[in-house]
Amino acid sequence: xxxxxxxxxxxxxxxxxxxxxxxxxxxxxxxxxxxxxxxxxxxxxxxxxxxxxxxxxxxxxxxxxxxxxxxxxxxxxxxxxxxxxxxxxxxxxxxxxxxxxxxxxxxxxxxxxxxxxxxxxxxxxxxxxxxxxxxxxxxxxxxxxxxxxxxxxxxxxxxxxxxxxxxxxxxxxxxxxxxxxxxxxxxxxxxxxxxxxxxxxxxxxxxxxxxxxxxxxxxxxxxxxxxxxxxxxxxxxxxxxxxxxxxxxxxxxxxxxxxxxxxxxxxxxxxxx
Numbered sequence: 157x158x159x160x161x162x163x164x165x166x167x168x169x170x171x172x173x174x175x176x177x178x179x180x181x182x183x184x185x186x187x188x189x190x191x192x193x194x195x196x197x198x199x200x201x202x203x204x205x206x207x208x209x210x211x212x213x214x215x216x217x218x219x220x221x222x223x224x225x226x227x228x229x230x231x232x233x234x235x236x237x238x239x240x241x242x243x244x245x246x247x248x249x250x251x252x253x254x255x256x257x258x259x260x261x262x263x264x265x266x267x268x269x270x271x272x273x274x275x276x277x278x279x280x281x282x283x284x285x286x287x288x289x290x291x292x293x294x295x296x297x298x299x300x301x302x303x304x305x306x307x308x309x310x311x312x313x314x315x316x317x318x319x320x321x322x323x324x325x326x327x328x329x330x331x332x333x334x335x336x337x338x339x340x341x342x343x344x345x346x347x348x349x350x351x352x353x354x355x356x357x358x359x360x361x362x363x364x365x366x367x368x369x370x371x372x373x374x375x376x377x378x379x380x381x382x383x384x385x386x387x388x389x390x391x392x393x394x395x396x397x398x399x400x401x402x403x404x405x406x407x408x409x410x411x412x413x414x415x416x417x418x419x420x421x422x423x424x425x426x427x428x429x
Contacts, residue, residue, distance in 0.1 A: 157183035157349055160193040160205025162337075164304040165375035165386065166227055166235055167206065169364030169395055170357060172371050179360040181353055189257040189285070190337065203345040204353055208260040209335050213409045213418040220426040222339040222354045225361070226397040228404070230333040233323030234389050235307045236261045239316035240299035244273050250298035252277035255284040258303050260336055263417050264322055264408070265301050270415070272329045286379070289313075308381045308389065332404035333394065341426060350426050361395050 159181060161171050173179040186193070186202060194211040196202045197219075204222070212219055236258075240247065247269070254262050262281075269275050277299070284292065286306045293315075301322075302310050311319060326334040339357065341350040364371060372387035379386070394401065402423065412418035 157181075157204065157345075157353060158186055158202045159183040159353065160186050160188065160196060160202045160207070162190055162193065162206055162304075163187050164235075165308075165371075165379060165390070166304065166393060168371040168375060169368065169390060169393070170206075170225070170361045171364075172367065173360040173363035174356070178363055179356050181356045181360075183353060191257050191259060194259065197340065197342065200342065202342075204339065204341045204350060206337050206339050208258055209338055209405060209408065210260040210263050210412065210418055212338055212340050213412060216419075216424065218343060219340040220343055220350070220424050221397075222341060222350070222357070223425045224397050225339045225354070225357060226335050226395065226401060226405075227337040228333050228335040228394045228397070228401045229323040229392060230394065230400070231324055231327045232321045232392060233334070233336065234311070234321065234392060235305070236264075236303045236322045236336065237307050237311065238265065238299055238301050238320040238322065239310055240318040240320065241316060242298055243318055244275065244320055247273070247277050247299055248275040250275075250277050251280065251296060253280050253282045253284070253292070253295065253297045253300040255301050255303050255306075256281050257283075257285060258336075261301060261303050261322060263412060264326065264334070266417065267411055267415065268322065268325050268329070271411075272325060305379045305381075308385065309379055312381055312385070326404075330404070330407055332407055333401050334408065335397070335401050335405040338397070338405075347426060354426065365395070
């Protein structure tokens with residue numbers, strides 16, 4: 157079994173116990189950005205992985221979702237934000253850079269621009285990981301979409317006068333939580349092995365949610381973001397996939413399909429034993 161993992165701190169509550177050897181998953185761990193893991197799962201190089209929500213929408217016929225496991229926010233997410241030099245209403249025709257690390261956030265931004273803010277920027281895709289933040293300053297742009305640890309770090313710098321949290325904007329638009337990432341398994345992966353791995357991921361999440369202070373201290377050491385900010389951030393995120401989250405996920409997929417940004421499809425979960 158090959159399990160994809162993202163090294164960003166938003167995954168710590170799910171992977172912290174696995175990384176420490178407290179929970180043993182019996183799988184080879186493959187680390188990458190969300191976009192990299194999307195491609196590896198699609199290519200059959202992974203059996204189970206955390207992936208961008210939109211990756212499931214695009215390849216639903218090839219995947220089963222793992223129940224009750226996701227990364228979502230019911231309002232502010234803090235780590236998915238549009239950093240802008242001007243008010244969002246003035247971004248029509250402006251140059252907006254988009255991170256290459258996540259497809260879900262990129263498409264959410266497109267929906268918000270089109271249907272909530274009523275602007276049509278000129279988009280360009282760039283690397284926007286933590287190591288790339290200094291280089292962004294030298295690129296001509298009016299706004300930039302940054303996600304993950306890099307978004308927390310850029311927010312701490314306070315260099316952009318306008319910061320729009322995409323979780324907040326989605327909630328204000330729809331009244332629903334937004335699911336940024338899910339765990340999915342390729343359909344040909346033996347169901348028994350997927351169920352066993354799912355149980356271990358849930359066990360690791362139980363440990364992680366009980367040790368958020370410890371994980372926040374580690375996150376602060378890794379990112380340089382203040383420990384209180386890291387603790388508040390981890391406490392804001394939801395790692396389950398309940399009724400409200402499923403409604404938000406379905407709404408997102410429906411809106412993508414309406415705009416022909418992703419095919420229409422339904423949610424399929426790995427069945428219980």
